[in-house]
Amino acid sequence: MKKIHFLAWLMTTLIACTAYAAELQLEVSGKITNYTDQKKKSYLFSERELLAMKKYSTRTSTNWTKTETFSGFQVSDLLKKVGSNGSKIEIHCLDGYQYTVPVSDVVRYGLIIAYEREGHRMGVRDLGPMGLIYPKDQYPNELRGPETDAKSTWHVSKLIIK
Numbered sequence: 029m030k031k032i033h034f035l036a037w038l039m040t041t042l043i044a045c046t047a048y049a050a051e052l053q054l055e056v057s058g059k060i061t062n063y064t065d066q067k068k069k070s071y072l073f074s075e076r077e078l079l080a081m082k083k084y085s086t087r088t089s090t091n092w093t094k095t096e097t098f099s100g101f102q103v104s105d106l107l108k109k110v111g112s113n114g115s116k117i118e119i120h121c122l123d124g125y126q127y128t129v130p131v132s133d134v135v136r137y138g139l140i141i142a143y144e145r146e147g148h149r150m151g152v153r154d155l156g157p158m159g160l161i162y163p164k165d166q167y168p169n170e171l172r173g174p175e176t177d178a179k180s181t182w183h184v185s186k187l188i189i190k
Contacts (some may be wrong), residue, residue: 058189061111100142
């Protein structure tokens with residue numbers, strides 16, 4: 029009987045760890061001037077680099093969540109680091125979803141790529157490990173509707189600057 033309890037505990041622990049957080053990693057390519065991989069002309073951010081970036085928080089709702097606090101790094105800081113010179117960002121997600129947002133939104137709305145939700149790291153099963161957050165509640169007249177919902181992406185894994 030103890031063996032069954034141990035197996036149940038082990039499965040629960042493994043599921044919790046998987047849901048907790050995948051390692052943060054983000055590849056940026058396209059119209060950039062700084063690279064970590066000269067051959068691929070891309071910049072691959074490690075978890076250590078992403079967590080070392082200045083942390084920002086915003087309290088807002090999304091089309092998947094009630095009003096909550098999301099924390100992560102500002103997209104503008106990331107664009108500076110890679111030497112971006114494009115006008116659009118094509119966002120690629122782990123589940124195959126992709127959407128293009130204008131760089132002008134980054135400045136206008138102070139967009140963040142969040143890796144924490146309510147103070148906890150976001151796991152893949154919890155809309156993570158990273159998501160692009162639009163502050164919908166701070167701009168209710170501008171950021172409501174299906175277009176903003178489509179821009180608010182989860183499972184972010186790659187950015188292509190165009």
